[in-house]
Amino acid sequence: DTGVSQNPRHKITKRGQNVTFRCDPISEHNRLYWYRQTLGQGPEFLTYFQNEAQLEKSRLLSDRFSAERPKGSFSTLEIQRTEQGDSAMYLCASSLVIAEAFFGQGTRLTVV
């Protein structure tokens, strides 16, 4: 499978716990994006990497959220001290050329 891979697919956590998601982009894609999608809404941009550099963070991304992309390969998104409002689908996408992004299947987070 050469598509974008996200793990885990589902995560249930208790409020206040930390969670980490992983995204493996399509190889050779130098751009990697994280989006969040809540029920009935379109995906919302969270952050963006070009290679290992994080170039933009949305105002949606509170201080509890941190993303990394070491060595410009896979990326991780960590949420600290989760809140119920963090429950959503977290989508990762990668692209090679400007703006044409390919998405993974997402990680569905449920905070109880």
Next chain:
Amino acid sequence: AQKVTQAQTEISVVEKEDVTLDCVYETRDTTYYLFWYKQPPSGELVFLIRRNSFDEQNEISGRYSWNFQKSTSSFNFTITASQVVDSAVYFCALSERGANSKLTFGKGITLSVRP
């Protein structure tokens, strides 16, 4: 600021009917890109098409066609002879030049095709 409006929320058709999904966008940029993505129940967003702001030529791909009109800031998507497998949520999205290629999505249109 860029914005995408998909006024239709849910559409239900019978198989073999044609259906058009509307998309209206707002941007101050003169160079931008428009997209349609399909999200089946499995959840993965599937890329369908990209158009840039300088190319208003309509495009047809099999049963799918897209009508881009800058004068009305619209980028509508038509499915001809719909099939049950077309049932999904369809998103229109916009990316401005210089916006690091991030996508601004509409809220999506849920299409149900009944046999």
